[in-house]
Amino acid sequence: MTTLTKQPGPGLSASSGPRKSRKRGKPSAGFRGIGDLKIALLFIAPAMLGFLLFYLVPTVRGIYLSFTEYSILGDPEWIGTRNYxxxxKDPLFWNxxxxxxxxxxxxxxxxxALALGLAILMHRVAKSTLIRGAxxxxYLMANVIxxxxxxxxxxxxxxxxNQLIExxxxxxxxxxxxxxWAIPTQALINTWRHMGYTALLIFAGLQAIPNSVYEAASIDGSKAVSTFWRITLPLLRxxxxxxLVVTVIGSFQVFDTVAVTTAGGPVNATRVLQYYIYQRAFNEQDFGYGxxxxxxxxxxxxxxxFIQMKFLRGNQSDLD
Amino acid sequence: MKKKALGAVALAAAATLALSACSGGSSGGGGGDAAKGEISYWLWDANQLPAYKQCAEDFQKANPDITVKITQTGWDDYWSKITTGMASGTAPDVFTDHLAKYPDFLKTKQLVALDDAISKDKVDLSQYNEGLADLWVGQDGKRYGLPKDWDTVALFYNKKMATDAGLSPEQMGSLSWNPQDGGSYEKAIARLTVDKNGKRGDEPGFDKANVAVYGLGLPNSDAGGGQTQWSYLSATTGWTHTDKNPWGTHYNYDDKKFQDTIAWWASLVEKGYMPKLETTVGANMADNFAAGKSAINSNGSWMIGQYTGYKGIELGIAPTPTGVNGKRASMFNGLADSIWAGTKKKDAAIKWVEYLGSTACQDVVASKAVVFPAVKTSSDKAAEAFKAKNVDVTAFTQHVKDKSTFLFPITDNAAKIEGVMKPAMDAVIAGKSPAGSLTAANEQINAIFTK
Incomplete structure (x- = not known):
């Protein structure tokens, strides 16, 4: 839009499309490119600011602190790679x-597995928005709740x-x-919480697969099961x-479920990495180690x- | 996703870190020390909130220039809030302090020494129960808190269950214990344990896999303190947590006397007299007692209100058993009010702390019958207030009268010690490791001090 104002010959209407695109290849394009960049930066700025302030700065500071001994009160003291x-040698880390x-x-x-099943059911059977929404x-419930x-x-x-079991x-x-049981239980709770959302993502992917592929398959006499393995799954990759990348990253960072239930115990059965970090940093005031x-x-x-992206070729599609 | 909640934590952490950079030198104190304006005061026990609100009102009447803003935060969040507040410059001017926590604050110079003010205002430290004031003197010889209350340990028991088991209040009040066979204490616990078929723990055919009522309740494995769980037993063997107290630098969890005590305690689970550790996760021992699932609970005096509040339970309170040395023992823990070094209203804060430590405020606390105030005369008033509510608290006060108390172990690195001892004790109480495995934990702990 704003580029229009920089056009020579004001008053040109939308019908001048071809002319506009012709002009883009002309010398003035460099000037306009910088204009685009400025505007782009303006739009990126809020997100960038948030990223710098709340992600990059803490990350860099965290990396710095990892080479120090620091108790939050007082000044960090440089100790090189001693924390690492x-x-x-820390058995609790390996645990x-x-x-x-x-x-x-x-x-x-x-x-x-469950989300994939749910997505296919949503795609084929449950067309009601109510059920899909349910x-x-x-996922809409707060994790701690x-x-x-x-x-x-x-x-x-x-x-x-347990009453029912008895x-x-x-x-x-x-x-x-x-x-x-402690870890499987918590894994199952979070599976229950996240599978609907994951199913929704997969469902969106299913909808992107053109119907013509399925039609061709059924004309060739493909059964539902082999259609799933040979068409749906590869195209959904x-x-x-x-x-997978997103959920695995999220899964590795499990914390709140543990923090409000078992707090690392019994013994060390649920002392997951994030909880251990929290324990060392916030409980034991050892922010350097944390x-x-x-x-x-x-x-x-x-x-x-990286491995997931590399070996599952996540950036390439088998469509077209 | 988990990422979101974590994002919030990371954000909070980032904010803390960023802010801590600005307020690095906050420990200097000083500033405008006028004895007026609003000061903030934090405590964690909701049961005591009404009493301290009353104290604040009375205080404000006498000091119209000062207002006190009280905030109550549950124990679980209390300490991390105070620590991050100290780092970011938003900690309360005055707060209820705990013996396990204040050494770490001293290390980083976060507390105001009260000596000058106390000598200037002639606060009489002998008005407090013996030993309580000494707990709050740091390794530098300076005082960092004024005592507010104390607690000891006793046995809460279900009177009806005891009567059914043929145990009179006199018998319950004169139990004895040793780590070999558990003495009459273990006999009582066994007798009070009942399986689903109605067989008692000391009868043949007792089914320890299907217990309806446990003789002794188990809150959790506890870490290294054992305040209400086992320290009332281990102390009678002559064992002490540390080489000296306060400010010990060497722990004694490798001592046979301690390990024998723990081995006996853990054996109650094996015998079916105490619930398994795994069943206590998420459970509240006192609530289970109220539900009739255990007959005896060893617990602290701050729990009197809760135990007497359960309807339909006829409650008995017995003193802890006499032990190996023929005497009773109870950990003696005392809270105090401390002033944060970053306060901008030091004089007003001092006035408030001195008021909190005075007979006037502690009498108000006594009248509510929730805890025992530190001032001797107020303590007696609290005992009377409990009596007026038909609660006999002799089992708790007796420890102080007989001087059968020992002080809460005060050392540096409390949180790190807990980090080591918690899983180690879990493993022992769960029957996964023998009590001897605590020697390894002890080595880890002592290594923290020699570092």
Whole structure:
């Protein structure tokens, strides 16, 4: 729009389209390019400012702090790579890595499989907006509320689910209290919360697959199952990769569910990486060590995302 | 997504970090020290809020130039709010302080020493119960808090269950304990345990896998303090948490006397007399007691209000059992009010702290019968107020009269110690590791001090 005002010959209407595009190749294009850049920067500025202020600065400061000993009160003291050396020998870090991985595997495998199923049902069967909307309900609930709700429902003594289990004659299950169950329980809760949203993303991807492909398949006599494996899934790949990258990153950062329920226990069964970072930094006032852990988590996530993008070819589509 | 909530945490952290950069030298104190204006006061116990609101009103009447703004924040958030407030320059002028926390504040010079004001205003430190004032003197010999209350430990028990088990209040009040066979304390606990078929814990055929009522309640494994869980037992063996108290620099969790105590305590789970650790996650021991799921709860005097408040439970309060040395023991913990070094209204804050530590305010607190105030005469008034509510608190006050208390262990690095001891104690109480495994935890803890 604004470029129009810079056009020579004012009063040109929209019908002068061809002429405009011809002009773009002329010397004046450089001048106009800079004008575009200015405007683009203006629009980018708010987001950029937020990114710089709330992401980049804290990240750089966090990286700096990871090489210091810092208790939040007082000044950071430079100690080189000592935090990283201590982490390498810290059994709780390695435990946290294991626990977090267990959580991510259970959470992502189940969540993606269920979401894919739900998306296909939404695509084929449940056309009602009400039902599609209802799937999103768990996601609209605040994470802490969802966690506490399940915490009570699954409580060993007073939880309704353990009441039901007892009625069927089975022994009660310490969902949050036992070391074997604590992580799967929390992974399942977050699967429940996020699968609707994930399904929605996949559903959008399904809608992008042109109907003609399915028609061609059915003319060639393809059955529903083989259509799914040979057509739907391959064409859905870019969307699935995006969903996987985003959910895996989110899953690695599990924190609030743990923080409001088991707080790392019993023993170290739910001391996931993010919780361990919080514990070291905010509880034990060791912000240097916490920052070093956070940097390591950042590197792990970058690596995981890179591998996923690289090997699942997330930036290429098999359509057209 | 989780990212969002985390984003909020990161944001808060980032804000804290950014702000902390601006307020680095806030510990200097000073500034306009006029004894007027609004001062902020924080506490965590909602039960005590009405009493302190009353104190603030009375104080404001006497000091019209000063207003006190009271904020109550639950224990779980209280300390992180204070710490981040100190870093960002928004901490309260005056706050209720805890013995486990104030050493870390001293290290970073966040508290105002009260000595000059106390000598100038002639505050009588001998008016407090013995030992309480000493707890708040730092390693530099200066005072950083004025005592406000104290607590000890006793056994809350279900009177009807005890009567059914054939245990009289006299018997409950004269239990004895040793780490080998648990003495008459363990016998009572076993007798009070009942399985789903109605068989008692000390009867043949007792089914420990299906227990209806546990003899002793379990709140959690606790970390290294054991204030209400086991320290009333371990102290009778002659064991102490640290080499000296206050300001010890070496912990004794490798001591056999301590490990034997813990081994006995953990064995109650194995015997079916105490709930499994896994069942306590998310559960509240006192509420389970109210629901009739346990017969005895060892707990602190600050819980009197809650235990007496349960309807339909006939409550008994017995003193802790006599132990190996033939005496009773209870940890003696005391809170105090401290002033933040970053306050802009130091004189007003001092006035308020001195008022909080005075007989006038502590008598008000006493009249509400929620806690025992630090001032001796106010303590007695609190005991009378409890009596007026038909609650016999002798089991708690007796410890102070008989001098069978020992002080809360005060050392640096409390949070780090908890970080090590919590999982270690979890493992022992869950029956996953023997009590001897605490030796390794002890080495880790002592390494923190030698670093």
């Amino acid at each position: 050396e201590r982490i390498a 946290a890595l294991g626990v977090t991985s267990e959580y991510v595997v259970i959470n992502i495998v189940l969540q993606t 799937l999103l309900l768990p 969802a966690a506490l709700l399940w915490f009570w429902m699954l409580d060993y003594q007073i939880g309704i689910i 009625w069927t004659g089975l022994p009660r299950v310490a969902f949050f209290g036992s070391e074997q 870019p969307v699935l990769v995006l969903v 920052s070093a852990l956070a940097v390591i988590l950042f590197l792990i996530l970058a690596l995981v995302a």
